[in-house]
Amino acid sequence: MSPLQKSLLLIVVMALIWGAGLPVSKIGVQTLGAWPFRLACAFISVLFLYAVFWKPVNNLSTTLDPILYLKLFIIAIPNVFLVPVLNNIALERLSISDSTSLIYTMPCFTSFFVMILNRKLDSFSIASLTFCLIGVWLIIGSFQFSSSHLIILSSAVSWSIGSIIAQRLETNIDFRVKVFWQVTFGCVCAFLVSPLFLDWPTEIVKFRNDLSLPAAVSVLFMGIVGGAVVFYIWFYLIKLQSAEYASYATLFSPIISITLAITYFDENPSASTMIGFGLILISALTVNILRPAWTSRIHRGTA
Template sequence: MSQQQKSVMLLIFLVVVWGINWPLSKIALDYSPPLLFAGIRTVIGGLILILIALPKLQALRFKELWPIYLTSAVLSIVFYYGFQTIGLQYVPAGLFSSIVFLQPVLLGIFSWLWLGESMYGLKMTGLLLGFLGVASLSIGGITGSISLSGIILALASALSWALGTIYLKRNAARVDMLWMTAMQITIGGVVLLIFGSVTEQWTDITWNSSFVLNTLFIAIFVIALGWLVYFKLINEGEAGKVGSFTFLIPLISIGASVVLLNEQITWNLVVGLLLIVSSIVMVNVRIGRTAKQFRT
């Protein structure tokens, strides 16, 4: 198998596991309070990454870099996974993931404002399409047919993801990216577990096979292995391909949600998703980044 074929296989793996993460998470939430579930899966994934990163222990520099690890953990894990896991209780998984993947559009705006990245006509058109897409998806929240709170939480999840990415990009030169990911996931998971333990009850978790298997799958494949594959692709110069494949994730999420959760596909969902996909493509088509940060 050629290197290009291996890269394609890894990209397919990454997009598939990050896509099916959404309905699997919604299934797991039937058996656990949201914050405890979010904390359990991220701590397990973070500990796996720590074990993998141990041969590079000298690059951790925890005493020096802990403020960066903590800030990134709050933005990219505590807020992102917290809003995500709570919000999935209120709206369909496919709809929620579609709104969250407005993140590349928000990232385009923030990169222009705070990182000095270029802004041009095609990109501005793409940003406008992205907002129109979210407006289409949010019609149900305005009319009352779906939860407005769920839509707000999805937007908050996208916002925290974008802000976390900007923060990471501003500090990328100071940290080892594998340790950065391991630390932010582990620290964020511990914070979520603490908040969950204070506000929720461990006795409310139903430790059946469905919950355990879904949680382990997400922790191992979505969080730990997903990030390892991502870094392998980045190190091999495949960042552009990772970015171009990202728009497939909500499509897979919607398809998996229809199969696993019997969710319905509505016209405003189709229109909104097409607008967001078009937006992401237009925003990123002329952007060659050496690194782009994506969450699950």
């Protein structure tokens, strides 16, 4: 299998996982609460990755220098810690449809930040950002702007920044060890911060009592598939291609999420939400499909 074929296959798999991620997380968040659900998922992710990659982790971890650990920690903060936590908190109050539409502004922010870092104006990125902002305004314009809307948008920004950091921060070690320590650092951060938002003894007892079968399945799915597996694929795609290329996977995920929201959660997105979602999808297609196609055409014309 060629690198391109492998990348496309991974994109499809990751899109399916992320597409189911927000609806499945909604079940766990509604039953257990945002923080208990996030802590359980993070812990399961670390256990699963260690069970699979224990040998390279044990062999290399003792030889890693402090600077490398620091780099892995920096990469983990936006991608593995902030994004899942912010998503879970927002899902307590926002519908799946609104959350999905807003979180997938990530490719637009990624393209915008890349344009700024490269110090080069890009008409496609500017057009994409314009469509994106109009779409966001339509989604939140019919409601009173809430902290939950700000939280989910902050998650999208954090996701885009984390993707760029993951690509630009060199960490030349076994990829499996890299993913394990990033997920571990994300888990540690979640546990360290959690006492600020929940009462540990009370919440632990409540978690045990509230752990129904659907909640347990959602924890296992988001801990193993939606956590460990999808982060491995995400970072591998960034390594194999680029941060912008990895964002291709997000183009298919929101369609799956909104379909599940309508089918299984009886949500009925408003017209403004659907139009806003369409504009955000167009903005993502602009930078991830139209721009590469145009660039390729220009290069063929000048060859």
